[in-house]
Amino acid sequence: MKRTHSPFATWPQAALLGLLVAAGSGAASAAVQDNRDDPQQRREQRRQQAHDQADARREQARQQSEQREQRQAQQREQAQERRQQAMRDNEARQRDFREQAQQRESMQRESMQRERMQARQAEMRRDQADREQAQERRQQARRDNEARQRDFREQAQRERMQRDQAAQARRAEMQRDQADRDRAEAQRDWREQAAQRQQAQRERQAQDAERLRGQREQRQAQWADEREQRRFEDAERRQQVRENGVPQRVARSEQERRIREERNRAETYQRIRESQIVSADRYSRSLEQQRRYAQYRYQQQYYQRLRDQQRRWYARNYDYYRDPYYYTPAIYRYYYANNWYQTNRYGAALMRQAVNYGYEEGLRAGRADREDGWRYDYRNSYAYLDAGYGYNGYYLDQGAYQYYFRQGFRRGYEDGYYSRYRYGRHGDDGDYIILATVLSAILGLQLLH
16 A cells, blocks of 8 residues: 655754754853853853754764655655556456457357357268268169069060970970880880890900900919029029029128128118108198098108108117028129119019009009099109118118119009009919019019029
């Protein structure tokens, strides 16, 4: 609140000053009177007057200073009041400005909301109009489609009636023609049946003759096999026994050399054999993808035979020094891979086994492909690619065993695929074996002496 000061606020000071001045004047008058009486007293009076005047001046100066300080305090209070009033005015203006801004922002939001609402309403009206138009178009299309279907049914009914009439006429004509054909067909059937009976009789006679010829050929092949086998056995017996009748043996150093070579070859072969057998899984998946189920069953059986062979090899306790192959001298030579090689009767027996095993596996593979209706393709059979059944790393090089196995496999596959026995026959044990003449031609064994 603004403070005000009355001009009468300092009257006690003025009265006091007037009294001091009057006293000074009276004292001066008395002093003048006394001065006439005593010079010393006059001097005292003058000093007292001077002192009173100085006190009066100091009092006046003090009062003036207090007045100035009061005026300055009043000015400071007035300035502070003005600043506070300005701050209150500024705060009021800012409050008014914020309220006006809030009012404007509220009005803008309301305006935008109204505009969005109007836009949504307009869009909804357009969507409703579009839906109504689409519904009207669908209804019109449905009415048009019903009209077309109705016209189509009527047209189809008319055409069906026309076709029925035409069909009735054709059936009547066909019945007449069928009766004529039935009579002609009956006569033709009678003639064909007579011809078929005659043809069947001729075929039975031909089959009987073929069966007799096959039996004769099989007996002749069996006799030839027996003669060939006896010839080999006689040659081996003659070669084994010298003049004193004691079997011939190779030198100890030669036996040791053979054992070292065979042991290294067998161990190397068995190490790589596992990885070769594992590849059968990939081949099995390809057969399943090709739907070659008979070939798949055969491949699984061949794979199982390989696994059984591996187990037997690991289970046995093989003694190289007791095996007669390593101390029996060579009595045969054979030509393979553009070179001549020598072997004894045990190596020759393994070569015969390779060809016979190959023939038997090829016979099974050929039958499986024929059952699947697959093309003639022995080279892509898993057994042909593997060519390792019956081999354990001894007596022969792996490449030689595979060569003779594949020679037998190719001929067995041909007999199995075409369901014939051109290269082999039933053995006494019920298994299929290759003919001795074919076996001899494949091996080409020659006696050394």
